[in-house]
Amino acid sequence: MTHNPESRPDPGPNPVLVEVTRGGAVESWHRGAVAVVDAAGGTVFALGAVEAAVYPRSGIKPLQALALLESGAASALAVSEEEIALACASHAAEARQLEIVANWLARIGSGEADLECGPEPPRNAATAEALRREGRRPSPLHNNCSGKHAGFITVARHLGVPVAGYIAFSHPVQQLVTGILAEVFGSDLRGAPRGIDGCGIPVLAVPLTAIARGMARLAAPGAESGPRRTALKRIAAAMSAHPQLIAGAGRFATRVIEASGGRALVKGGAEGVYAAALPDKGLGIALKIDDGAGRAAEVAMGAMLRRFGVFGGGQALALTDVFEPRVLNWAGAEAGRVRPAAVLRDGGNSDRIGR
Numbered sequence: 090m091t092h093n094p095e096s097r098p099d100p101g102p103n104p105v106l107v108e109v110t111r112g113g114a115v116e117s118w119h120r121g122a123v124a125v126v127d128a129a130g131g132t133v134f135a136l137g138a139v140e141a142a143v144y145p146r147s148g149i150k151p152l153q154a155l156a157l158l159e160s161g162a163a164s165a166l167a168v169s170e171e172e173i174a175l176a177c178a179s180h181a182a183e184a185r186q187l188e189i190v191a192n193w194l195a196r197i198g199s200g201e202a203d204l205e206c207g208p209e210p211p212r213n214a215a216t217a218e219a220l221r222r223e224g225r226r227p228s229p230l231h232n233n234c235s236g237k238h239a240g241f242i243t244v245a246r247h248l249g250v251p252v253a254g255y256i257a258f259s260h261p262v263q264q265l266v267t268g269i270l271a272e273v274f275g276s277d278l279r280g281a282p283r284g285i286d287g288c289g290i291p292v293l294a295v296p297l298t299a300i301a302r303g304m305a306r307l308a309a310p311g312a313e314s315g316p317r318r319t320a321l322k323r324i325a326a327a328m329s330a331h332p333q334l335i336a337g338a339g340r341f342a343t344r345v346i347e348a349s350g351g352r353a354l355v356k357g358g359a360e361g362v363y364a365a366a367l368p369d370k371g372l373g374i375a376l377k378i379d380d381g382a383g384r385a386a387e388v389a390m391g392a393m394l395r396r397f398g399v400f401g402g403g404q405a406l407a408l409t410d411v412f413e414p415r416v417l418n419w420a421g422a423e424a425g426r427v428r429p430a431a432v433l434r435d436g437g438n439s440d441r442i443g444r
Contacts, residue, residue: 103137104432106378106392107385109416111425118430119385121361123376123393126301128309130275133372135298136432142282142294143377146358150237151177151324151366152273152303156266157240158320162247166197168240173324174331175236179357181337182211182231189334190235197246199239204229205256206238206288213337234288236334241266241290258283258291267293273306274299287359297375300364304373307354308366325368328354341387341411345394348408353399355390357383363390367399384427387411392429 107119122137132139154176157163163173172193180186194200209232211217220227229235238255241262245252250261257263271278274295282294306313310321328335329351336342336357345355355365361378363386374393378385391412395405405412416425428434 103379105430106389106433107427108430109425109427111416119378119380119382121376121378121389122297123389124297124301126298126305126373128305128312128371130302132298139297142296144284144292144294145300146286146292146360146362147179148356148358148362148364149300149303151307151328151356152270153237153266154240154324155269155320156244158323159269159316160244160247160265162244165247166243168243170327171331171334173327174334176240177324177328178236178335179233180236180334181213181340182216183213183337186334187230190239191230193239197243199242201228201230203242203252204235204238206232206234209233232288256289263291273303275302297377300375301373304364304366304375305371308368308373309371325354344408344411348404349399353394357386361386365390367397370397372397388413388427388429389433392433
C-alpha cells in the first residue's frame with residue numbers, strides 16, 4: 090500500500106529556530122521543530138510539531154547500522170571499527186574513506202558494481218579535482234552513502250540472500266532494517282508514509298520524538314537486550330573513535346564529534362534533518378528545518394548542544410564558524426551571521442519546553 094505524506098493535516102507554522110542577519114537586521118529565517126528525548130522515552134524538550142511525520146533521511150544511519158551487527162554479519166565477516174563508522178557515515182569521498190569502502194567490498198567478495206546507491210559528485214574538493222584531471226566521472230563509490238550500502242551488502246552476503254535488489258523495501262535486508270527501526274523508534278511503521286531516499290533505499294516518515302527516542306537508545310543502551318546493547322555500544326564507539334570518517338575534514342559532524350570527545354554523536358540528513366546522541370546525558374535529539382536548509386539544521390543543532398551543556402564557553406567559541414557561520418559578500422567580507430533565534434538562544438517561553 091502506498092501512503093501519501095501530503096495527506097496529513099498541516100500542523101501549522103513551526104517556530105523560527107534560526108535567523109540570518111545582514112548588518113543589524115534579520116534578513117531571513119528558518120522555521121522548524123526539535124525534540125529531545127531521554128532513555129526512558131520521555132520528552133524533555135520540544136518545540137514545534139514534533140509529532141508530525143518527517144523523513145529522517147541520513148540522520149538515522151547509526152540506527153540502520155544495527156542490522157549489520159545484530160544480524161551477525163559484522164562478526165562473521167570481520168567488519169572493522171572503521172567500517173562500522175563508514176556504515177554510519179555521509180562521507181565526503183575523501184581518499185581514506187574511499188579506500189576503506191573499496192577494500193571492505195573486495196574482502197566480502199563484492200565490488201563497486203554491486204553498489205546500488207548511484208554515482209554522486211564527490212563532496213571533497215581534492216577528490217573532485219582528481220576526477221576532473223583524470224577525465225573520470227563519479228562512481229557509486231563516491232556516493233556519500235556507499236559505506237551504508239557496503240553494510241547492507243555485507244548483511245545480504247551473511248544471510249545468504251541475493252545482493253541484487255538489496256535496496257528494495259521487500260528485500261530481506263530492508264525488512265530486517267525496518268523491523269529494527271520500529272523497535273528502536275518505539276513506533277508501528279506498517280502505516281508510515283514511505284518514500285525513496287536519495288541513495289535509493291526505502292525511507293519511512295516518523296515523528297521527531299521517535300527519531301530522538303532511537304538516538305537516546307544509542308546514547309544510553311543500558312536497558313536494551315544484550316545483543317542490541319552490545320551493537321549500540323560498538324556503533325557509538327566507532328563514531329567516537331573515527332569522526333573523520335563520519336563526514337570529513339571541516340564538516341559539521343566531524344568537527345562536533347572531535348571537539349566533544351564523543352560526548353555528542355551527531356548525524357545530519359538531507360532536507361534539514363539532524364540527529365544526535367548525547368552519551369553523557371542519556372539523551373537523543375532530532376530536529377527538522379521546514380524549508381530543508383542544511384545550514385539552519387547545523388546552527389539549530391549547535392544551539393541544542395550548547396543548551397544541554399555539551400560545550401562550555403571556550404569550546405563553543407572554537408566552533409563559532411560552524412555554530413554561527415558568517416555570511417560573506419563576494420569579496421570575502423563578513424556581511425552577517427546565521428544564528429540561533431531567541432527561542433533556542435535564550436530559552437524562549439514556550440510552554441512545550443521542559444527540563
